[in-house]
Amino acid sequence: MRITILGGGGFLGKKLAARLARDGSLGGKPITGLTLFDLAAPPAPSAPFPVQCLGGDVADPAAVAAAIPAGTEVVFHLAAVVSAAAEADYDLGMKVNLNGTLAVLQACRALGTKPRVIFTSSVASFGGGQDAVVPDDGRQVPTNSYGAQKAIGELLLQDATRKGFLDAVSIRLPTVMVRPGRPNKAASSFVSAILREPLLGLSTDCPVPPEFAVWICSPRSAMEWFLHAATMDTSAMGIDRGINPPGRSATVAKMLGALEAVAGHAAREKVGFVFDKEVFDIVVGWPAAFEAERARRLGFAEQESLEDLVRAFIEDDLAATKAERGL
Amino acid sequence: MRITILGGGGFLGKKLAARLARDGSLGGKPITGLTLFDLAAPPAPSAPFPVQCLGGDVADPAAVAAAIPAGTEVVFHLAAVVSAAAEADYDLGMKVNLNGTLAVLQACRALGTKPRVIFTSSVASFGGGQDAVVPDDGRQVPTNSYGAQKAIGELLLQDATRKGFLDAVSIRLPTVMVRPGRPNKAASSFVSAILREPLLGLSTDCPVPPEFAVWICSPRSAMEWFLHAATMDTSAMGIDRGINPPGRSATVAKMLGALEAVAGHAAREKVGFVFDKEVFDIVVGWPAAFEAERARRLGFAEQESLEDLVRAFIEDDLAATKAERGL
Ligand SMILES: NC(=O)c1ccc[n+]([C@@H]2O[C@H](COP(=O)([O-])OP(=O)(O)OC[C@H]3O[C@@H](n4cnc5c(N)ncnc54)[C@H](O)[C@@H]3O)[C@@H](O)[C@H]2O)c1
Ligand SMILES: NC(=O)c1ccc[n+]([C@@H]2O[C@H](COP(=O)([O-])OP(=O)(O)OC[C@H]3O[C@@H](n4cnc5c(N)ncnc54)[C@H](O)[C@@H]3O)[C@@H](O)[C@H]2O)c1
Numbered sequence: 001m002r003i004t005i006l007g008g009g010g011f012l013g014k015k016l017a018a019r020l021a022r023d024g025s026l027g028g029k030p031i032t033g034l035t036l037f038d039l040a041a042p043p044a045p046s047a048p049f050p051v052q053c054l055g056g057d058v059a060d061p062a063a064v065a066a067a068i069p070a071g072t073e074v075v076f077h078l079a080a081v082v083s084a085a086a087e088a089d090y091d092l093g094m095k096v097n098l099n100g101t102l103a104v105l106q107a108c109r110a111l112g113t114k115p116r117v118i119f120t121s122s123v124a125s126f127g128g129g130q131d132a133v134v135p136d137d138g139r140q141v142p143t144n145s146y147g148a149q150k151a152i153g154e155l156l157l158q159d160a161t162r163k164g165f166l167d168a169v170s171i172r173l174p175t176v177m178v179r180p181g182r183p184n185k186a187a188s189s190f191v192s193a194i195l196r197e198p199l200l201g202l203s204t205d206c207p208v209p210p211e212f213a214v215w216i217c218s219p220r221s222a223m224e225w226f227l228h229a230a231t232m233d234t235s236a237m238g239i240d241r242g243i244n245p246p247g248r249s250a251t252v253a254k255m256l257g258a259l260e261a262v263a264g265h266a267a268r269e270k271v272g273f274v275f276d277k278e279v280f281d282i283v284v285g286w287p288a289a290f291e292a293e294r295a296r297r298l299g300f301a302e303q304e305s306l307e308d309l310v311r312a313f314i315e316d317d318l319a320a321t322k323a324e325r326g327l
Numbered sequence: 328m329r330i331t332i333l334g335g336g337g338f339l340g341k342k343l344a345a346r347l348a349r350d351g352s353l354g355g356k357p358i359t360g361l362t363l364f365d366l367a368a369p370p371a372p373s374a375p376f377p378v379q380c381l382g383g384d385v386a387d388p389a390a391v392a393a394a395i396p397a398g399t400e401v402v403f404h405l406a407a408v409v410s411a412a413a414e415a416d417y418d419l420g421m422k423v424n425l426n427g428t429l430a431v432l433q434a435c436r437a438l439g440t441k442p443r444v445i446f447t448s449s450v451a452s453f454g455g456g457q458d459a460v461v462p463d464d465g466r467q468v469p470t471n472s473y474g475a476q477k478a479i480g481e482l483l484l485q486d487a488t489r490k491g492f493l494d495a496v497s498i499r500l501p502t503v504m505v506r507p508g509r510p511n512k513a514a515s516s517f518v519s520a521i522l523r524e525p526l527l528g529l530s531t532d533c534p535v536p537p538e539f540a541v542w543i544c545s546p547r548s549a550m551e552w553f554l555h556a557a558t559m560d561t562s563a564m565g566i567d568r569g570i571n572p573p574g575r576s577a578t579v580a581k582m583l584g585a586l587e588a589v590a591g592h593a594a595r596e597k598v599g600f601v602f603d604k605e606v607f608d609i610v611v612g613w614p615a616a617f618e619a620e621r622a623r624r625l626g627f628a629e630q631e632s633l634e635d636l637v638r639a640f641i642e643d644d645l646a647a648t649k650a651e652r653g654l
Contacts (some may be wrong), residue, residue, distance in 0.1 A: 067504050090490060127566065139466045141485075141567050148486035152479050158468075159475035163417060239454065 001029045002071045006058055006104065007078030008036030011042075011179055012120070012222055016076060019223050021047035026074065027231030037067035038079065048181035058100035067108040074116045074230045075166075077104050083124055083282060085185040097149035105156055109165035117157060118229045119170040121242065123215050123286050125151040126172075130213060132287035136244060136294040143285030144187075158241040161234075167228040169237070174215040174247030176222050177255075178310070179326055180317035187282035191216065194252065195259050195310060198270035200316060200327055207276030210253040213288035217247040218309045219316070224301045232299060246296055248303045249289040258306035262314070328356045329398045333385055333431065334405030335363030336370075336508055339447070343403060346550050348374035353401065354558030364394035365406065367608060381461065385427035392434040401443045401557045402432050402493075410451050410609060412512040413473035424476035436492035444484060445556045446497040448569065450542050450613050452478040453499075457540060459614035463571060463621040465542055470612030471514075484566040488561075496556040496564070501542040503549050504582075504601030505637070507644035508651055514609035521579065522586050525597035526645060527654055534603030537580040540615035544574040545636045546643070551628045563625060573623055575630045576616040584598055585633035589641070 002021060007013045017036055024047070025031055034051045036042040042056040056063030058079040068075055068268075079100055086093030101119070108115050124147035125140045126132070142148040157168035178199075179192035190207050191214050197204035217225075225245050234241075260268035296302075304312070321327075330347060334340045344363055351374070351414075354378075361378045363369040364550075368382040372592075383390030385406040395402055411527055413420030428446070435442050451474035452467045453459070469475040484495035506519035517534050518541050524531035552572050587595035610627055623629075632637070648654075 139464045142482070143489070143566060145486050145490065148482045152482050155467075155469070155475045155479050155482075159472050162470070163472065239470060262488045 001026055001031055001073045002033045002035075002069070003031060003074045003076070004035040004037065004068050004072050005076045005078065006037045006064070006067060007080060009038030009040060010078060011181070012176065012219065013038065013076070013078045014042065015219055015223060016078075016226055016255065017042070017051075018045045019227070021045040021051070024048045026227065033068070035067050035072075037064075057097045059103060061103045062107060064100075064103040065110065065220055068104075068107045068111065068115070070111060072111065072115050074118070075108060076118045076226060076230070077101065077257055078120050080120070081146070082184065082186040083122075083144060083146040084187040084279075086149065087144050087187075087282060090145055093145050093149055097146065098152060101153040102155055105160050105165065109160065114164060114167050116230055116234075117166050117168045118226055119157050119168060121150040121154050121170045122174040123172055123174050124148060125154070126287050127285050128287035129285055130288050133289045133291060134244065134287045135291050138244075158239070161241050162239055167234055168241045169232070169234060170242045171229055172242060172244050173222060174217040174245070176219055177216050177318070178313035179219075180313070180321040187279050188214070190279065191255075194271050195255060195313065196321065198259060198267040199263055199310075199314065200325070201270075203270045203272065205272050205274035206252060206272065207279040208252060208255070208283065209273065209275070211251055213249055213251045214283075215247045215286070215288055215290060216250055217245065217303055218312055221301055221303055222310055228300055229277055236298060242250050243290050243295050243298065243300065244290045245300045246292040246302050247290065248306070250306060255306060258310050261307050262310040276307060328353055328358055329360045329362075329396070329502070330358060330401045330403070331362040331364065331395050331399050332403045332405065333364045333391070333394060334407060335338035336365030336367060337405060337565075339503065339546065340365065340403070340405045340475050340509070341369065342546055342550060343405075343553055344369070344378075345372045348372035348378070350419055353376045353554065362394050362396070362399075364391075364518065384423045384429045386430060386542050388430040388433060390439065391427075391430040394458055395431075395438065395442070397436045397438060399438065399442050400440075401445070402431065402435060403445045403553060403557070406426065407447070408473070409511065410449075410471060410511040411514040411606075413476065414471050414514075414609060416473055420472050420476055424473065425479060428480040428483055432487050432492065436487065441491060441494050443557055443561075444493045446480055446484050446495060448477040448481050448497045448499040449474060449532040450499055450501050450548040452615050454612050456612055457615050457616035460616045460618060461571065462618050463489040464472075465571075481569050485566065488568050489566055494561055494572045495568045496559070496561060497569045498552055498556055499569060499571050500549060501544040501572070503546055504543050505640035505644070506546075507640070515541070516605050517606065521598050522582060522640065523648065525586060526590055527649060527652070530597045530599065532599050532607040533579055534601065535579060535610065536600065536602070537583070538578055540576055540578045540619060541578055541610075542574045542613070542615050544572065544630055545639055548628055548630055549637055550592070555627055559626060570625065570627065571617045571619050572627045573619040573629050574617065575633070577633060580633045582633060585637050588634050589637040
C-alpha cells in the first residue's frame with residue numbers, strides 16, 4: 001500500500017512517518033511506498049520501504065498532485081497554518097488551509113480510486129468556551145479563522161466523499177501535548193510548554209489561570225487515531241465524516257499536578273502565571289470538554305492517564321528536544 | 328445609500344430590485360444608487376434613483392469588484408447555481424457557489440467600510456430529512472453539494488464578519504413558493520409547480536407523495552427578511568451570523584388543499600403523482616421543520632397563511648407568468 005503524508009515535516013507528521021516506518025505495514029497490508037511532503041522536503045525515517053521526500057506548497061495543485069501519485073491508497077492531510085498564525089495572517093491561512101485542502105481534494109479525485117483521506121481538523125473549529133460539553137452533533141461556530149478554515153475543510157471533504165471522489169475521515173484533534181521542540185505559533189503552545197519547559201529544566205509563563213481547562217490528547221493516542229481512521233470501515237460513519245475523538249478535559253492545575261507527580265516539586269515550581277490577553281482571547285473560545293460517544297463506538301481509543309502522558313514525553317521526545325535546543 | 332444585488336436577474340433578485348425601486352429608501356435612508364449584477368445584465372426597474380445593470384461572472388473577482396463600488400453599504404449576494412444543477416455539475420457549483428462567495432468577500436473587504444452583506448443560504452445545508460425539527464443550534468450536515476457550498480459560504484462570511492471585513496447575515500431560506508415563470512433546475516422546483524401550473528390551467532406531476540412535508544416561505548416574506556437583515560442591529564447576533572427564519576412546514580396535501588380553497592377543485596385535479604427517484608433522493612434529506620426561535624427574537628417576520636400565499640402569487644405574478652409563457 002502507498003501512503004502520503006502532507007505536512008510530513010511537522011510535529012505529528014514526523015511521528016506518523018516514524019510509526020509507519022517502524023510498523024512496515026498498515027491494517028495488515030505491507031507498505032510499499034511512503035511520500036512525505038512539506039514546505040521543505042522532510043527527513044526520511046529509515047524504513048523497510050522506499051520513502052520519497054518532497055518540498056512544495058500544499059496550495060499548489062501541481063505540487064500536491066506530484067505528492068499523491070497513482071496507486072496512493074491513504075493520504076494523511078496534516079499540512080496547515082496553525083491557529084495564532086492563521087489569525088495573524090488571514091490571507092496565508094486561507095491560502096494554506098482552504099486552497100491547500102481544495103488542492104488535496106482535486107489531486108485525490110484525479111486518481112479515480114477513492115483514496116482514504118485523514119484530515120486533521122481541530123477543537124478550535126468549535127466555540128462554546130470553558131463551560132461547554134460538546135455533544136457529538138454539536139454545531140461548529142468557530143471563534144477564529146483557523147477553526148473556520150478547518151470546518152470548511154471538513155465540509156469539502158465530506159461532500160467529496162459523498163460524491164465518491166475520495167473517502168474522508170476528519171479527526172477534530174484536541175490540543176496534542178506534550179509537543180516536543182520549541183514553543184510555536186499555535187495559541188495553545190503554552191499547554192505543552194508548561195510541561196516540556198520544566199522537564200528541560202527551564203522556567204515558563206502560563207498565560208491562563210490554573211483553573212483553565214483544555215481538551216487534550218497525547219501524541220501517542222493521536223497516532224492510534226490516525227492509524228484507526230486510515231484502516232476502519234468508514235461505512236459505519238454514513239454521510240457525517242467528522243469525528244470528535246475521546247480526548248481528556250484537564251485543567252492547567254491538574255496538568256501541573258501530573259508534572260509534579262512524575263518529575264517532582266522543583267519541576268512544578270518552574271511554571272509561573274503571567275496572563276496574556278491575546279492568547280487567552282483565542283483559547284477561551286475553545287470548548288474544554290466533548291462527549292465523544294460516537295468516536296468510542298467507532299473504535300477510537302481512550303487516553304492514557306496524565307501521568308503516563310508526561311512519562312511518554314520523557315521516553316519518546318525529551319532527549320531529542322534537549323539535543324535540538326542544545327540543552 | 329448605495330446597494331448592490333448580485334444575482335439581480337433571478338427570481339428573488341428581480342423581486343428585491345422592484346421592491347427597493349418602489350420603496351425608494353431602506354431603513355429610513357434614501358437609496359442613492361442600485362447596482363444589479365447577473366450573468367447577463369438584468370433589466371432595470373423604473374426607480375427614483377440611478378440603477379446600474381452589469382453582466383458578469385460572480386466567480387470573477389474583477390467583475391464583482393466593479394459591481395460593488397466604493398460607498399456601497401449593502402450587498403445582497405443571491406447569485407448561485409441551484410441545488411440540482413450544482414449536484415449535476417460539481418465543478419460549476421464549486422466555481423459559482425464557493426469561488427463566487429470568496430470574490431464577494433474580497434470585494435467587500437477591499438472597500439474598507441464593512442458593508443452589510445445579506446447571503447442567501449438554504450435549508451438544503453441541513454440534513455435530517457422528513458422527521459427532523461431543526462433546533463436553532465442544529466448542525467449542518469448537508470446531503471448535497473449545493474448545501475455544502477452554502478454552509479461553507481456561511482462560515483466564510485461569518486469569519487469575515489468577526490475579522491471586521493464586512494457585516495454578514497446569512498438567511499437559510501426555506502423553499503420559496505410560489506415561484507413564477509417555468510419549472511427550473513432546483514430539485515424543489517415541484518413545490519412551486521404544483522400550485523403555479525394548475526393556476527395557469529396546466530397539468531403537472533408531483534414527484535413526491537402527498538404526505539411529503541416541505542419547509543417553505545413566500546416570496547413576500549423572503550423580501551421582508553431581506554430588508555430586515557439589511558437594516559437590523561447585527562450586534563444582537565454575536566458571532567453566529569446564520570439565521571433559520573420562521574418559514575412554515577407544509578405537506579404537499581396541505582398545499583393542494585390551499586390551492587383548492589382559493590382556485591377550486593378543477594385546479595386541484597391538475598396535479599398527478601408520478602414518483603421521481605432522482606428528485607426525491609435530493610429533497611428527502613432536507614429537514615421539513617425548524618424551531619426558528621432565534622430568528623423570531625431577532626425580529627424576522629412570520630408567514631402568511633397558505634391560502635394567502637396562493638392569493639399573493641395570483642396578485643403579484645400570475646399575469647406576468649402567463650405573458651412570459653405565452654399562455
Ligand atoms: N498539534 C495539535 O495540538 C493540533 C491540534 C489540533 C489540530 N492539529 C492539526 O494537526 C495537523 C498537524 O499538526 P502539527 O502539530 O503537526 O502541526 P505542525 O505545524 O507541526 O505541522 C504542520 C506542517 O504543515 C506544514 N505546512 C505549513 N504550510 C504549508 C504549506 N503551504 N505547504 C506544505 N506544508 C505546509 C508545516 O511546515 C508543518 O511542518 C495540522 O493540520 C494541525 O492544524 C494539531
Ligand atoms: N428560491 C428558493 O426557493 C431558494 C431557497 C433557498 C435558497 N435560495 C437561494 O436564494 C438565492 C436566490 O434564489 P433564486 O430563487 O432567485 O434563484 P435564481 O436561480 O432565480 O437566481 C440566481 C441568479 O444567480 C445568477 N447566477 C448564476 N450563476 C452566476 C454567475 N456565475 N455569475 C453571476 N450570476 C450568476 C443566475 O443567473 C440567477 O439569475 C440563491 O442564492 C439561492 O441559492 C433560494
